[in-house]
Each structure stands twice: as C-alpha cells, then as structure tokens.
C-alpha cells in the first residue's frame with residue numbers, strides 16, 4: 367500500500383481518488399474549495415450531462431483536441447462504466463436526445479453525492495479548504511550520476527528523472543506521498559476553483575503548457591445589427607465558419623443559435639467556437655489581445671477575417687426558397703415588402719432583413735424585381751457576420767490547451783518528466799464538444815490515473 371495524494375476534487379480528481387483507493391492505496395484528496403465538485407453543480411444547467419452513449423467512433427468524432435491520446439483511458443473506463451458506477455452508488459440515470467445521459471432526478475448534486483458515497487466507501491481521506499501551493503520533488507538521477515565528462519553530464523541531466531515526494535500546502539505544511547495526481551482543471555469558470563493554477567504546479571515538475579484559450583464559448587460579432595436581435599433564438603439554422611480567402615469551412619453545423627448583446631451564442635455557436643479557438647487561438651496572441659478571448663485587435667492587426675455564414679433556411683435549396691418567396695409575394699402582392707415576410711422570419715428579424723436587403727421596406731411587393739428577389743434569396747442563405755473574438759474564460763465551458771499530451775503517458779496518465787506524478791482531466795490539452803463528452807474525458811483520465819499508480 368502506498369500513499370497517494372490527489373490535488374483537486376473536481377470530476378477527474380474524485381474519480382482518480384476512487385480508482386486509486388479501489389486499487390488498494392491510501393488516498394488523500396485535497397480540494398481548495400469548501401466543497402467537492404463545485405463545477406459539477408453547474409454542469410448541464412444544474413442537471414449535469416454526465417456522459418454520452420455514443421459508440422467509440424462517434425465519441426472520438428466529438429473530441430476536438432488529441433482524441434488519439436485518449437484511446438486507452440476511454441477504452442478502460444467508458445460511458446457504460448460510468449453509468450454502472452453511478453447506479454451502483456445510488457444515482458440512476460436516463461438517456462435524452464443525442465445520447466446525452468443525465469441523473470433521473472435532474473439534479474447535478476446527485477452525481478456529486480454518488481461520488482462522495484464511493485469515496486467514503488473506499489476510505490478516501492477528504493480535506494477541503496486545502497490548497498496545494500507547490501510540489502516536493504527529488505532530482506534523483508542527477509544526484510546519482512553526475513558524471514565529470516560535460517557531454518555525459520548533459521546527457522545524464524536530460525535523462526534525469528525527477529521523482530515526486532509530496533506536496534506543499536499554502537498553510538506551509540508538507541505532505542509526503544509516493545504518488546501525486548494533479549487534477550486541477552483548466553482555466554474556465556475560475557469562480558469554481560479551476561483558475562489555471564494547476565498549470566503552474568505542473569510546470570514545477572518540468573511540464574510546459576500549450577497556450578490556453580476559451581472554448582465552447584460565445585462569439586463576438588462586429589455587425590451592429592446583431593445587437594438589435596438580442597434575445598432572438600433561431601432553430602434549425604445552418605452556420606459555417608469561414609476564414610477569408612479559404613473555401614473549406616473551419617466548422618459547419620446545423621441547430622440552434624441565439625443573438626446576444628455582444629454577438630452570438632447557443633449550442634451551435636459554442637461548437638463552432640471550439641474550431642475557431644483551435645485555429646485562431648493557437649496562433650500566438652498579440653500583446654493587445656491578452657490572455658482572454660480573441661479580440662477585435664486580431665482583425666485590425668491584419669490577420670484573415672473569420673466570417674460566420676448563416677443560412678436561415680437550410681432545408682430548402684436556392685430554387686425551392688425562391689419558389690417559396692414567390693408564393694409568399696403572390697399572396698401578399700399589394701402589401702409593402704416589409705409586411706410580406708411574416709411567414710418566413712420571426713418579427714424581430716424582419717426589419718434587419720429588410721435593411722440588409724437594400725430593398726425599400728415600403729415598396730409594394732408587386733414592384734419588387736426578379737433580381738431583387740433573387741438577391742434576397744441569396745441573403746437568406748448567406749447572412750454574413752464578422753467574428754471579432756470569443757468571450758473570455760469566465761464564460762467558457764472548457765479550456766483549450768494545457769499540459770501537452772506528449773509529456774504524459776497515454777496508457778497510465780503518468781508524467782513522462784516526473785516519476786510518480788500523474789495528470790488528469792481538463793488541465794491536459796484535451797477538449798471535446800458539448801453532449802457529456804468533456805465530463806467523460808475527466809472520468810476516464812481520472813480513473814486511468816488512479817488505477818495506474820503502482821508500487
């Protein structure tokens with residue numbers, strides 16, 4: 367039996383603590399908040415979309431970053447294993463649209479309660495309001511070898527294994543351990559405790575960090591008319607994210623979106639944002655842009671623009687839509703153009719569409735020319751918005767970037783740079799789309815890390 371310390375009592379940390387204790391280790395779980403799983407309480411709008419029933423192929427299609435790295439963890443603890451775990455510990459689940467799994471009670475707190483029951487059963491020592499400030503490390507190989515030949519010395523230092531010895535708490539106390547699992551989360555929703563501090567802890571053991579960007583986050587839009595539509599939700603629309611000068615979209619999808627006071631949000635836009643951040647986030651930000659979301663500065667600095675093309679009527683091709691418009695026009699031929707569009711759009715959208723069309727709203731429908739009608743069809747199918755950035759981490763469901771997966775062994779989650787140190791959850795450079803996938807990444811990597819600790 368060995369002493370294992372888990373840093374972070376979120377989804378990944380709790381699962382790592384359970385798996386490690388189930389493997390026979392003596393486990394201490396350290397959480398700086400006053401309670402475990404603070405973020406879990408707000409997941410799925412308080413209902414916690416705990417995982418997804420997608421088969422493996424579909425599952426990995428929903429992983430945006432570093433899916434291959436996750437094979438071992440997902441195969442050893444998949445959604446079915448998570449469902450069985452929850453049911454065993456008193457949280458029955460139900461399946462909703464798109465394979466999304468929720469607790470039957472619709473209460474995220476029941477997921478945390480099940481995890482807590484499991485931790486109790488495994489005698490995990492839980493310490494709340496306990497923050498880890500640093501790692502205790504032993505620079506083993508360098509001490510042992512230290513050859514006199516400079517070339518050999520360089521080689522030896524490169525190979526030198528650090529070994530974890532424990533953690534240092536912010537109250538100054540030291541805690542020794544044979545293994546430490548870091549599960550400190552990313553940088554999104556810092557009010558829940560995941561404030562990016564985990565990256566600094568990992569850096570003490572030699573880890574680097576891929577720059578972090580907000581993902582699954584609303585997008586900021588330049589066009590002012592967008593703000594006039596604030597609060598308007600559109601269902602069954604199609605969006606494409608397109609970089610200026612390119613033909614292959616960064617993202618295309620179909621679903622629901624929402625206009626806000628800064629731009630656009632809603633499920634479809636959140637998914638799109640992960641692909642926006644992946645390309646735009648990964649280009650080094652300029653000084654003006656800072657650490658938050660991308661900003662207008664990106665556009666001003668001459669980088670290619672990203673357009674969000676919105677098709678308001680994706681179920682109809684151009685010809686079908688033209689016919690539909692013609693029919694509406696025939697039925698309303700004596701009305702003003704602005705009063706003939708009620709069958710096509712919600713009331714709030716009509717003045718904006720009239721304005722963007724360049725057709726005089728007072729013009730009688732019978733006076734609208736064929737060319738004007740054709741160009742209106744094109745507008746409906748290609749409403750163009752300029753993306754100027756994302757919102758910041760405070761509004762991001764996940765963090766993109768983090769500890770590079772090349773520095774972590776995918777079959778154990780052990781650090782390649784420091785023996786006895788393991789990493790799990792959102793602090794790694796992994797992220798997925800909405801639908802329960804991100805929590806499953808936390809459960810799976812946490813479980814693998816916890817069950818891999820060996821002595």
Ligand SMILES: Cc1cc2nc3c(=O)[nH]c(=O)nc-3n(C[C@H](O)[C@H](O)[C@H](O)COP(=O)(O)OP(=O)(O)OC[C@H]3O[C@@H](n4cnc5c(N)ncnc54)[C@H](O)[C@@H]3O)c2cc1C
Pocket residue numbers: 373374375376377378379396397398399402403404405406408409410411414415416417496497498499549550551552554555558559560561563564762763764790791792793801802803804805806808
């Ligand atoms: C609003 C919102 C809704 C979401 N909804 C869903 C959803 O329905 N389904 C889904 O799959 N995903 C959802 N997610 C994403 C999901 O919640 C995260 O991906 C997941 O919680 C990450 O788990 P984690 O354990 O890696 O990190 P976290 O849950 O962030 O946990 C990290 C923990 O570490 C603690 N910690 C950090 N540093 C220290 C330290 N130095 N010492 C001690 N403790 C420390 C923190 O306080 C925190 O409790 C949502 C996210 C948000 C923000």
